[in-house]
Amino acid sequence: MNKTLVTAINASAELFSSFRDDFNGAQLLWLAVVATIAVIFVHLFQTWWSLRHIPGPFLASLTNLQRVWWVRTGRAHLYHQAVHAKYGDIVRIGPHMVSVSNPEAIQTIYPIRSGFPKSDFYSALRPYSSERGSMLLVFNTQDEQMHKRLKSPIAPLFSLSNTVTFEGLVDDVLACLSEQLDKRFVDTTEILDFGKWVQYFAFDVMGTMSFSKRYGFLDQGRDDEGMLDAIFNYMKTAAPMTQIPWLDPWFYKNKIVHSFRRTPGMSILGVVSKAIRERLDGNDDDAGTQTSGKDFLSRFLEIHRANPDLPPWASTAWTFSNVIAGSDSVGSVMRTILWYVQSKLDQSDNLVTHPDTLQALQRELDAANLSRPYPKWNEVRDLEYLDACVQEAVRIHPPFALPFERVVPVGGVNVMGKYLPEGVFVGGNPYVVNRHKPTFGENVEDWSPERWLGGEGHKKKLEQSILTFGAGRRVCLGKYIGLFEVKKLIPFLILNYEASCHVPKCWNIGAATDRELQIQIIDPKALTVENGFFFKQEGFNCRIKKRKQSSTD
Numbered sequence: 001m002n003k004t005l006v007t008a009i010n011a012s013a014e015l016f017s018s019f020r021d022d023f024n025g026a027q028l029l030w031l032a033v034v035a036t037i038a039v040i041f042v043h044l045f046q047t048w049w050s051l052r053h054i055p056g057p058f059l060a061s062l063t064n065l066q067r068v069w070w071v072r073t074g075r076a077h078l079y080h081q082a083v084h085a086k087y088g089d090i091v092r093i094g095p096h097m098v099s100v101s102n103p104e105a106i107q108t109i110y111p112i113r114s115g116f117p118k119s120d121f122y123s124a125l126r127p128y129s130s131e132r133g134s135m136l137l138v139f140n141t142q143d144e145q146m147h148k149r150l151k152s153p154i155a156p157l158f159s160l161s162n163t164v165t166f167e168g169l170v171d172d173v174l175a176c177l178s179e180q181l182d183k184r185f186v187d188t189t190e191i192l193d194f195g196k197w198v199q200y201f202a203f204d205v206m207g208t209m210s211f212s213k214r215y216g217f218l219d220q221g222r223d224d225e226g227m228l229d230a231i232f233n234y235m236k237t238a239a240p241m242t243q244i245p246w247l248d249p250w251f252y253k254n255k256i257v258h259s260f261r262r263t264p265g266m267s268i269l270g271v272v273s274k275a276i277r278e279r280l281d282g283n284d285d286d287a288g289t290q291t292s293g294k295d296f297l298s299r300f301l302e303i304h305r306a307n308p309d310l311p312p313w314a315s316t317a318w319t320f321s322n323v324i325a326g327s328d329s330v331g332s333v334m335r336t337i338l339w340y341v342q343s344k345l346d347q348s349d350n351l352v353t354h355p356d357t358l359q360a361l362q363r364e365l366d367a368a369n370l371s372r373p374y375p376k377w378n379e380v381r382d383l384e385y386l387d388a389c390v391q392e393a394v395r396i397h398p399p400f401a402l403p404f405e406r407v408v409p410v411g412g413v414n415v416m417g418k419y420l421p422e423g424v425f426v427g428g429n430p431y432v433v434n435r436h437k438p439t440f441g442e443n444v445e446d447w448s449p450e451r452w453l454g455g456e457g458h459k460k461k462l463e464q465s466i467l468t469f470g471a472g473r474r475v476c477l478g479k480y481i482g483l484f485e486v487k488k489l490i491p492f493l494i495l496n497y498e499a500s501c502h503v504p505k506c507w508n509i510g511a512a513t514d515r516e517l518q519i520q521i522i523d524p525k526a527l528t529v530e531n532g533f534f535f536k537q538e539g540f541n542c543r544i545k546k547r548k549q550s551s552t553d
């Protein structure tokens with residue numbers, strides 16, 4: 001609680017007791033009511049006053065409840081976009097919280113050096129159990145020393161050169177995906193929920209990299225243990241709490257509540273703990289096979305053994321991170337590319353395709369003489385148009401879409417010409433920053449890989465303006481892994497699969513002809529998005545068939 005508020009309450013209590021002898025009961029009650037109102041008024045005034053020079057909705061200057069509500073609607077990104085459209089590049093969205101939308105602020109708020117720590121937003125994202133309490137992960141650690149201790153030993157594992165050593169494992173998962181698509185959906189009447197299947201792919205890749213075995217989503221064609229829903233529910237439950245984190249220990253993270261309501265993240269923790277136990281006990285079926293010696297879990301355990309001063313829970317925290325941070329996010333980018341390459345809704349809600357994108361991508365892939373059926377990383381990593389599609393997907397639909405909050409350090413800071421005093425929270429929502437018109441162009445709402453094609457300098461500037469992976473000291477550790485997986489999957493699908501050429505008449509597909517639709521979208525309007533910090537899409541249903549090899553093959 002605010003120090004001044006505590007002082008004011010104590011002063012009122014003293015005043016109240018000194019008046020006790022001179023007034024009767026009713027008068028005392030009135031006095032108490034008036035004093036309480038006065039204290040609340042002074043508190044609200046002080047709160048408003050502290051950042052009065054930052055524009056924003058009036059309610060936001062008094063309470064966080066408004067931004068909690070925005071998050072609860074699942075559309076916080078749109079509210080954030082709307083307030084920036086109304087008030088400008090820097091907006092007060094809470095009594096002590098300032099949101100920025102201009103990429104120019106990125107270097108100030110997210111520096112490489114230490115000293116601009118994460119706010120309590122991240123404490124609400126910690127999984128909780130009665131036995132362990134709140135669990136620190138590299139991602140949600142606020143203490144900068146602890147963050148360094150946890151991150152430094154494992155950071156080399158996430159480098160691009162190490163990521164590429166997993167290529168064989170990713171090809172195995174691609175083979176599994178291909179087998180299942182062919183068996184279940186090619187030349188059958190079955191409708192493919194493409195969004196779900198790429199998510200299965202992303203999870204099984206991360207399972208293979210982490211534990212040397214797939215979780216089995218692709219093999220079974222379903223999520224038997226409900227792990228995917230558990231992860232989304234974990235984020236969705238935590239998301240409103242991130243906006244008002246002092247309530248979190250009351251609502252969720254305490255032993256009493258936990259005895260009858262489990263934090264959703266705990267079922268994932270169960271999977272991770274079991275995998276570690278099995279590996280340590282030597283009961284892991286895959287231990288000792290050609291891949292398990294190289295998977296993340298083995299490397300984490302090795303690192304942990306070599307650094308005994310690390311906390312005893314470090315291996316669990318690292319592994320948990322891989323499962324929770326590394327799968328849904330990648331699946332989301334994959335889904336976005338496939339969705340936009342195939343189709344989009346115009347302003348009147350008509351389905352129009354992007355045949356130009358699809359054809360340009362096919363042309364580039366066909367001409368690149370790629371290995372079949374699984375193109376190699378070295379062949380696809382520098383393909384210009386593929387890269388432009390990936391960057392555009394990362395821009396237009398960031399998988400995490402609430403402001404990444406930081407605490408202004410001692411001495412305050414100037415952001416976009418406005419002074420923010422010490423202790424204020426500040427951050428940018430990637431959904432909004434990635435749509436900054438002066439940086440990305442007037443057509444920010446449109447899918448346009450072409451915006452990335454203007455030479456290396458231009459591309460680099462745009463890349464530095466994107467906030468999807470965070471930035472600076474706390475930038476995403478798994479970025480290369482994510483991009484690696486995406487660039488392995490997309491060329492494979494575009495090269496090998498094609499749609500039946502039938503589009504129901506009721507859809508207005510704009511200028512596109514049937515032949516231009518590679519994958520038949522069953523119900524384009526069914527694609528829904530929900531922002532629970534993790535920005536989920538659902539309802540990408542289609543039919544596919546094998547693509548005929550092009551004449552250049």
Ligand code: HEM
Pocket residue numbers: 138139140151321322325326327329330333398399400404467468469470471473474475476477478479481482483
């Ligand atoms: C396209 C995929 C991905 C996206 C968009 C993404 C995005 C992010 C974002 C936004 C942050 C936090 C930034 C902040 O709070 O300021 C982050 C941090 C992190 N990500 Fe990712 N991520 C992706 C893939 C991955 C993968 C595949 C892994 C692991 C295998 C991973 C591991 C991490 C870790 C460990 C951190 C914490 C870094 C730190 O605090 O030092 N991410 N990521």
